[in-house]
Amino acid sequence: MMMRLLKVDMLKMKRKGMWFLTILGPVGVIALQMVNYGVRKEYLLQQNSDYWGYYLKNISAFTPLAIVLGIAILTSFIASIENETNAWKQLVALPISKMSVYLSKFTVLSIMFFLSSCLLMVFTLGFGLFLDFNQEIPFLEVFQYSFFPFFAALPVLALQLWVATVSKNQGISITVGVVGVIFAYSAFTLPDWMIWKWPSLMNEWDDPTINVWLGLGVGSMLYIIGMFDFKRRDVR
Amino acid sequence: MEYIIQTKNLSKKFGKELAVNGVDIRIAKGEIYGFLGPNGAGKSTTIRMLLGLMKPTSGKVAIFGKDLKSERINILKKVGSLVENPSYYPHLTAKENLEAIRKIVGVPKTRIDEVLKTVRLQDAANKKVKGFSLGMKQRLGIATALLNKPELLILDEPTNGLDPSGIIEIRELIKSLPEKYGMTILISSHLLSEIDQIATTVGIITKGKMIFQDSIEEMRMFARQYIKLKVSQHEHAWRTLLASGMKAELEDGHILLSDQTDQHVAEAVQLLVQQGISIYRVEEDKKSLEDIFLQMTKEELAG
Numbered sequence: 001m002m003m004r005l006l007k008v009d010m011l012k013m014k015r016k017g018m019w020f021l022t023i024l025g026p027v028g029v030i031a032l033q034m035v036n037y038g039v040r041k042e043y044l045l046q047q048n049s050d051y052w053g054y055y056l057k058n059i060s061a062f063t064p065l066a067i068v069l070g071i072a073i074l075t076s077f078i079a080s081i082e083n084e085t086n087a088w089k090q091l092v093a094l095p096i097s098k099m100s101v102y103l104s105k106f107t108v109l110s111i112m113f114f115l116s117s118c119l120l121m122v123f124t125l126g127f128g129l130f131l132d133f134n135q136e137i138p139f140l141e142v143f144q145y146s147f148f149p150f151f152a153a154l155p156v157l158a159l160q161l162w163v164a165t166v167s168k169n170q171g172i173s174i175t176v177g178v179v180g181v182i183f184a185y186s187a188f189t190l191p192d193w194m195i196w197k198w199p200s201l202m203n204e205w206d207d208p209t210i211n212v213w214l215g216l217g218v219g220s221m222l223y224i225i226g227m228f229d230f231k232r233r234d235v236r
Numbered sequence: 237m238e239y240i241i242q243t244k245n246l247s248k249k250f251g252k253e254l255a256v257n258g259v260d261i262r263i264a265k266g267e268i269y270g271f272l273g274p275n276g277a278g279k280s281t282t283i284r285m286l287l288g289l290m291k292p293t294s295g296k297v298a299i300f301g302k303d304l305k306s307e308r309i310n311i312l313k314k315v316g317s318l319v320e321n322p323s324y325y326p327h328l329t330a331k332e333n334l335e336a337i338r339k340i341v342g343v344p345k346t347r348i349d350e351v352l353k354t355v356r357l358q359d360a361a362n363k364k365v366k367g368f369s370l371g372m373k374q375r376l377g378i379a380t381a382l383l384n385k386p387e388l389l390i391l392d393e394p395t396n397g398l399d400p401s402g403i404i405e406i407r408e409l410i411k412s413l414p415e416k417y418g419m420t421i422l423i424s425s426h427l428l429s430e431i432d433q434i435a436t437t438v439g440i441i442t443k444g445k446m447i448f449q450d451s452i453e454e455m456r457m458f459a460r461q462y463i464k465l466k467v468s469q470h471e472h473a474w475r476t477l478l479a480s481g482m483k484a485e486l487e488d489g490h491i492l493l494s495d496q497t498d499q500h501v502a503e504a505v506q507l508l509v510q511q512g513i514s515i516y517r518v519e520e521d522k523k524s525l526e527d528i529f530l531q532m533t534k535e536e537l538a539g
């Protein structure tokens with residue numbers, strides 16, 4: 001059943017430009033570094049003798065922002081597909097459980113962000129090689145900077161999906177999204193417990209894996225809360 | 237008796253307002269059940285509860301003899317539905333819309349063309365639903381409801397937005413379903429005339445309460461005929477008739493005689509003339525089903 005629901009959700013996303021945004025995210029993040037290194041490569045190389053490390057730091061300044069922004073947009077899109085003509089009432093009156101409906105939406109979004117992360121890794125490596133640093137490639141760090149922000153952003157994803165599916169007023173989910181983006185932008189100044197800070201992989205212990213575990217743990221929790229709330233609510 | 241739908245004391249509260257109040261619906265197999273009520277009566281809310289979209293505040297729903305709460309998915313496999321305005325995905329074509337449902341209900345792809353043909357949308361199959369007229373969207377909604385060859389079809393105001401020929405066409409379609417496929421149908425409307433010709437049973441709901449539930453023939457019995465007299469001094473005339481043992485009613489300054497045999501009418505007229513009462517008009521008056529429906533729902537409002 002899950003496979004069928006996933007296929008249905010993918011069918012519904014046709015012509016919505018969601019896959020385009022999935023690709024645009026990582027392209028945008030790397031494009032910023034193309035401009036950055038294109039304009040002032042010599043200067044940037046002087047800043048730090050660990051060229052790859054510094055390059056990754058530059059990229060990771062924008063990754064969290066792109067992810068949080070992407071989450072706000074894509075969750076809003078995926079909910080609007082059902083909200084537009086209140087197709088929830090048609091969907092939920094079908095012989096499927098409400099929980100699987102919710103799980104399917106979450107899975108589709110996760111797949112999209114996972115794909116974004118894969119692309120980010122490929123583009124990071126690609127442009128890094130093009131820059132010709134002549135240093136050993138830190139594959140592990142490249143992997144971490146590509147995938148960790150996504151795992152750390154799972155709580156934001158779970159929260160936004162919850163808000164977008166249960167609030168009849170799209171304004172609310174957009175507001176939550178915009179506030180989230182502002183938080184992600186000012187991650188530096190946020191306390192560690194704020195979920196919008198986590199994708200930046202910053203914390204006072206300087207260990208990004210903490211953010212990943214927190215992301216997975218709190219993300220699952222928020223997902224479960226959202227799913228049960230969705231199941232509990234009447235469909236109008 | 238085995239009922240396809242049976243509710244017990246079904247109620248739904250929104251805040252303090254009781255939108256549905258102790259409703260007992262009973263629908264036998266093969267019936268076309270006309271679910272009637274004015275705007276805001278609680279039809280859609282009841283239907284939502286029948287489909288498990290809303291949880292009842294109290295009461296029970298059994299469909300196919302199974303409890304809806306515990307066997308929702310098994311029940312819904314054999315139910316097709318259209319609730320209020322049709323839902324659709326505007327950026328998809330009619331075919332894609334049906335495909336999105338077909339994948340879930342798991343019927344062969346050929347069903348899509350079949351139902352499109354049934355509602356005569358085959359020419360618009362590959363057009364985006366965004367550009368459809370209201371009537372076409374309504375047809376698509378009906379096609380969607382038919383996709384899984386349901387044993388029970390629940391349609392909430394399915395002729396909303398259709399033009400007269402569309403209404404007739406959909407009516408004929410609905411009428412043919414019980415014979416052809418053994419379907420049982422619940423169809424709601426706020427106009428009696430819409431289901432008058434197809435319903436076998438009617439349930440009338442106002443202000444959340446079921447005020448009538450019986451066969452359409454039983455309801456027609458209410459459509460009594462009268463002889464209506466317009467006279468001078470109607471009050472005096474009425475008393476005169478009653479005094480001589482005739483059945484008469486006074487309504488809006490008219491006298492209504494329920495016994496309409498020629499002899500009885502002649503006697504009444506003669507009696508009144510003898511009393512010096514002028515008779516302006518003697519006419520036959522028949523209450524339409526619509527009048528009865530209006531009267532029933534009005535009485536309930538007043539009471």
Ligand SMILES: Nc1ncnc2c1ncn2[C@@H]1O[C@H](COP(=O)(O)OP(=O)(O)OP(=O)(O)O)[C@@H](O)[C@H]1O
Nearest residue numbers: 236250255273274275276277278279280281282426
């Ligand atoms: N989700 C809701 N929240 C609060 N009140 C509601 C909700 N849905 C319906 N109501 C109220 O319940 C009552 C019954 O509404 P319902 O939609 O069931 O009527 P209806 O018989 O289908 O009317 P119509 O012919 O206009 O479709 C109305 O007074 C309505 O305002």
Ligand SMILES: [Mg+2]
Nearest residue numbers: 279280320392
């Ligand atoms: Mg309604």
